[in-house]
Amino acid sequence: MRVAVAGAGAFGSATALALARAGIAVTVFDPAAPGDNASGVAAGMLAPVSECVFDEASAPHLDLLRRARDLWPSFVDGLDVEILRDGVRVEGAAAWLDLIDARRNALGLPTERRSDGALWIDEDWRLDARQTLATLRAAAVASGATFEAGSVERWEGGDLTLSDGRTERFGSLVIATGAALRGGDVAPETTHLTPIKGQIARLDQGPSAGPVLRGAGVYLSPARRPAVGATMEMGRDDLTPDPEKTAPLLAAATALRPELASAKVVIEVGVRASTPDGLPLVGWSARHGVMLAVGARRNGWLMAPLVAGLVTAYLTGKDPGPDAARLDARRFEREPEA
Numbered sequence: 038m039r040v041a042v043a044g045a046g047a048f049g050s051a052t053a054l055a056l057a058r059a060g061i062a063v064t065v066f067d068p069a070a071p072g073d074n075a076s077g078v079a080a081g082m083l084a085p086v087s088e089c090v091f092d093e094a095s096a097p098h099l100d101l102l103r104r105a106r107d108l109w110p111s112f113v114d115g116l117d118v119e120i121l122r123d124g125v126r127v128e129g130a131a132a133w134l135d136l137i138d139a140r141r142n143a144l145g146l147p148t149e150r151r152s153d154g155a156l157w158i159d160e161d162w163r164l165d166a167r168q169t170l171a172t173l174r175a176a177a178v179a180s181g182a183t184f185e186a187g188s189v190e191r192w193e194g195g196d197l198t199l200s201d202g203r204t205e206r207f208g209s210l211v212i213a214t215g216a217a218l219r220g221g222d223v224a225p226e227t228t229h230l231t232p233i234k235g236q237i238a239r240l241d242q243g244p245s246a247g248p249v250l251r252g253a254g255v256y257l258s259p260a261r262r263p264a265v266g267a268t269m270e271m272g273r274d275d276l277t278p279d280p281e282k283t284a285p286l287l288a289a290a291t292a293l294r295p296e297l298a299s300a301k302v303v304i305e306v307g308v309r310a311s312t313p314d315g316l317p318l319v320g321w322s323a324r325h326g327v328m329l330a331v332g333a334r335r336n337g338w339l340m341a342p343l344v345a346g347l348v349t350a351y352l353t354g355k356d357p358g359p360d361a362a363r364l365d366a367r368r369f370e371r372e373p374e375a
């Protein structure tokens with residue numbers, strides 16, 4: 038069986054690695070340079086608790102997001118990927134911290150306050166997104182996968198056509214194109230995707246290690262180029278940096294750490310894809326031979342090994358496990374029950 042994967046972001050690259058490890062001949066097509074996508078600009082947080090506290094759409098899915106996080110250590114075992122486990126420190130005005138604490142309690146989590154009043158989330162992790170993307174790609178290639186420049190345009194009964202006119206035959210096509218293919222031509226389920234533009238500021242100074250810092254409306258993720266994020270611009274899919282939208286993020290970061298006021302700032306932009314329930318579409322499309330792995334919203338890195346495992350299980354005829362139904366690619370197509 039030859040499998041084509043459209044898209045070399047976190048989902049496509051993790052899927053290529055998992056398929057190649059399972060002995061499947063896989064070719065990944067992507068017209069963009071490596072890392073030139075949402076996955077490449079992301080902060081790389083593997084943060085089920087923060088996401089459920091700070092993003093309403095994630096809140097019903099804490100159990101699933103935790104299972105997704107827990108797949109990371111074995112998925113990258115033996116690869117040059119460092120999973121940082123410094124946790125998250127939440128700072129702010131007392132009333133706002135009480136609100137965040139109440140949200141944590143509503144998720145069944147106990148209060149964890151430091152003596153200085155800050156809240157603490159111990160169990161959230163992070164990684165270097167861009168470096169991990171390169172590592173996954175290299176590992177997939179080492180396991181036999183091929184990456185080619187090319188934009189997938191059509192799929193007709195096993196014939197894959199690229200925008201440059203090339204046609205190749207495959208057993209299946211995995212759509213991992215993020216927010217790009219939403220017209221429903223290749224897979225009707227993609228019409229349920231909504232783009233969310235995300236702008237993130239990279240600084241030339243600030244913390245390079247330690248916990249992620251969260252404040253009202255902002256996070257500061259330590260790195261060689263610390264990340265201040267991120268905007269959530271619903272319905273937008275352009276990649277134009279917009280200082281008006283990022284100014285409040287930078288003001289919030291500077292309120293937390295005044296020394297950042299002198300930092301040089303570069304804005305990076307990515308487009309997330311979201312579904313009506315905030316979880317990705319994973320599994321067979323109604324279109325014969327097409328499998329979906331799209332719609333990760335804010336959690337594409339967190340969920341990459343889970344999604345890669347599901348796609349591999351479907352394509353090898355194995356049991357996809359307990360999370361398959363919740364992520365089913367056709368769940369929005371079904372008639373509501375009477």
Ligand SMILES: Cc1cc2nc3c(=O)[nH]c(=O)nc-3n(C[C@H](O)[C@H](O)[C@H](O)COP(=O)(O)OP(=O)(O)OC[C@H]3O[C@@H](n4cnc5c(N)ncnc54)[C@H](O)[C@@H]3O)c2cc1C
Pocket residue numbers: 043044045046047048049066067068069073074075076077078079080081082083187188189190213214215216217218234235236237266267268306307308309310330331332333334335336337338339340
């Ligand atoms: C600012 C920001 C911060 C984020 N922070 C985090 C975070 O901390 N943690 C986290 O888990 N997630 C985070 N996310 C979300 C995460 O980045 C996304 O959910 C994830 O990158 C989605 O990965 P993907 O592979 O589905 O899509 P993408 O990374 O968008 O990759 C899709 C790929 O498909 C290619 N493509 C498009 N059309 C075609 C075609 N026709 N044929 C072939 N290829 C095609 C594109 O060129 C692209 O490379 C963040 C997102 C943003 C924007």
